Amino acid sequence: MHRIRLAALSVAAASILTAGTLSTAQAQSPDKPPADAATTVSAPARLGNGARVDSDSAAAQVERFWTPQRMRDAIPLQIPDPPAAQSREAAAPGARAGSIPPAAPAASSPAARAGLTENLTVGKVYFTKPSDGLQYQCSASAINSPSRQMVITAGHCVHEGKGGQWVRDWEFVPRYRSGKRPFGTFAATAFITFNGWVNDSNFNWDVGMVTTRPLNGRKLVDVTGGQGLSWNYSRKQNVTIFGYPSNHDDGEIQWSCDGRTHDSSRRLGIKCNFGKGSSGGPWLRQYNSSTGLGYVNGVMSTIFKNGRNESSYFGNGVKKLYDEQGSVT
Template identity: 40%
Template sequence: MTKSPRLAAVSVLTGALLSVSPMTPSQAGAARPAGGAAGPRASDAAPSDAAPGRMLPDGPTGHVRRAPLPDLDTGRPRPAPVPDLGTTGPAVHPMAASRTDRERLLRWWTPARMRRAHPLDTLIAPAAARRPVPGGRPAGTPASAPSTGAAWTSGGRVTQTTGRVFFTYSGRPASCSGNAVAGANQSTVITAGHCVRLDGAWHTDWVFVPGYHDGQAPYGKWTAARTLTTPQWEAHEDLDYDVGAATVDLLGGRTLTSVVGGQGIAFNQPRHRRMYAFGYPAQAPYDGSRLVYCSGRAKDDTKSHDVGLTCDMTAGSSGGPWFLGFDARTGAGTQNSLNSFKYDADPNEMFGPYFGAAVKALYDKAQNT
């Protein structure tokens, strides 16, 4: 396969190779102080799903070349690529500030409301353009075998570190997926850029629920102190850099990775390696109630410098982690991409951003913010 100039350029990115080893709960150290800005502004007893966050307008109709899962139609033309090595740093947005705000937000995200949350990607696309991605949930797939979309039943660390992300978009409860990674602050979640910011505005009422299962939060609901994204996503919503992060508040005086552990994360890695992708798809034929995975050898996207994997996951899986060196026995691996988008013409292939210098800068910013 002949690489485009943009694909060739990614192989010569400068910057140190960073590989952070997975963290177990027993390895956690000192806790980070919590902080942030306003939480929900609606009554705790609100009878509907009308969320207290800022109202965001839906995007206009029209087709784009590619989009966040499954078929985003926002009418925005594909922007010119932004260089991975720029002078602009990652964007940071403060979230829930006071203990009262955080407690109100945790009460607002009830099990029923989490079950009703719409996959973000179905809220973005006009109804006429929504097309379920073909796929299913093969039964009895061994964890070591290639999968295009099976329920994960082998347990391990991934069932604790991977979870659903809930937030308010356009006044409605919405969902994505995310993953807890090891780091100095012990409080970092990696997700897709469009799962923290979209249409020029940041999502509100943001919480991470690791180990989510059918409305249950076995390891608690973690409110975001800050959400972050790459400068390329903030400026142009460039899907080549569709990566977001959150630093979450303490819960019961403990940090996130002291409770659930943290997966490794690495940057500027070789391509075409075997990878496992995880997420919580919530559009048919899935329902968002359980963790699903795909696995196989990653490939290049010939239209960008992203990476691809054959996968049937649908809307709601956006932001879920892709792992290198994944051990199916322990559920531990090294995150090196995430679920981001599919092409209309190729719905059985999922793509994610290459974790290069821009994503490393985002991760570093999260550790020091």
Template identity: 45%
Template sequence: MRRVATVTASAALVAATVLVGTGPAQAAPVGGASATTVAATTSTTAARSGLTAAQQASDYWTKERMRTAISADVLVKKAGAVAGKGLKPTGPARSVPPAAPTVTAASSVASQAGGDISAYVAASATVGKVFFYNPVDGKNYVCSAGAVNSTSKLLVMSAGHCVHGGRGGQWMQNWIFVPLYNYGAEPYGRWSAKYLTAFNAWINDSNLDRDVSYITVYPNASGQQLVNVVGGNGLSVNYSYTQAVTILAYPAAPPYDGGWQQYCQGTTYRPGSENKIALNCGFTGGSSGSVWLRLYNDVYGYVNGIMSTLNSAGVNKSSYFDTAVMDVYNSVAARV
């Protein structure tokens, strides 16, 4: 059972080094922000005659490509990511409820550890590892992500830089989500992206205040929806900067190896005058896009943040979730 120790957040303020992704498309105004949704594509290296787009994306990921994929934090520097003007509560606190799986029970891996497991937090089948191809540099990358309850039961949340390269970049290709990835084991299979959605402030300006994305995946080969198979987290917006959270992620840079789900628990804080939330987890590259969960019950919780940046002092940060995050969610929740 590989886990990081529980941490308690301090209010230290440190200059951040970010984590990112890609380019243009047709925008639609959503609440106080605008976002763009595009059909996910596969690279020419993934193209296979007679296969669906979902199969092409999935088949691209050989065990070797998955093993050698690079942590996506290196893309942030290339995007020239910047802090925006800052976000703050823009209305009353609102939430979307989580959903239990209906096809098969979510796995509680901690219960398989044996002996005293009181010191462990159960891994969640709603959380997984993301693999994608960046057409700008022709390299393969990894992030983290989490399934979110929605009308379609096909929605995933991750960082903006895990779907698009930001200013001057392009949309990522061959995008797949592997729930509860475990050193090559894929107990819930691979879920290929059908649509990618990112804020235009990220796409056009690499604005870290909008480093959030939504991904609609295809049903699996049996026609089942993702959330019905693994469960789905809820979503919270306009909550205070101070929240007890559990972060579940796949950090891949040392001292981690990206093979298994890690957790960090603590109380978030507002880092200085920034309108973000932060926690001193020390999570490294590969944890980009991981879900920050309120009220985690060892199966699912409420997404209250998405891993965006890290720095050498071990401070991880998320965009603050305001009304616009919920507005974009509402715009894609029923998309199939």
């Protein structure tokens, strides 16, 4: 795994990602999003033919679909510019910060004995976009929850956004490296994200959570461990970020970046220069390099031409996503 160490860079100009096109964001009241932006939206996962992924045989179809060639050819996801003015989630006055603890893999899992040259909970996401029928890739991480089956990623890695659909053929490959799947393939069975993303492609609500199907009878967090979750914390945090940016090693090897976030006036910002394909990778506070565990306090969402990355702020809305999806099996 490659690591970048840096200090967060505060930049006054506010723009938005894709593969490099930017647009200026206008200020809005941070505490008053549209009434429906924080509403959660969920859906079952489906195969490319529209059938639900609700059985071991359907999950096996997802795994067979993702041949080594399709994985190599999958496009690091580019996303469109958002509207100029977008509301953001903020900690309400007097809101209390909270956390869910991480979980180590089960003692019987090979991951419990694996070296930490790469983070075991972090992997690649692959999916098909219904709008064009093409295959894409993002990043994600396993997260601890009552189901022990959940993944956290970016909203645009589960839903196309305004005018689009839920993605299909979705799979998570923990600790992917150069085509290898050391802990197998975990197919999605259900998605959840915010209405602010689904209806408006609002990057301030660009967070998604995914329930995966057990693989050979074993749940994801039992196999890899799962990161914790934090919400309503200060926008200035020391974090370690993981993902598969296509501008480093063609996205075939996991990268990490250490630094301190800043308040970008809309979201969380840090200059890691993680490009396309790193979307959905976790931003971890209180990361423990000896265990490989910490608390997800953001997910990779966008990149600017100057190399600055941004994440949605994790407030009560993200905790709501977790509460609604965390026990789903």
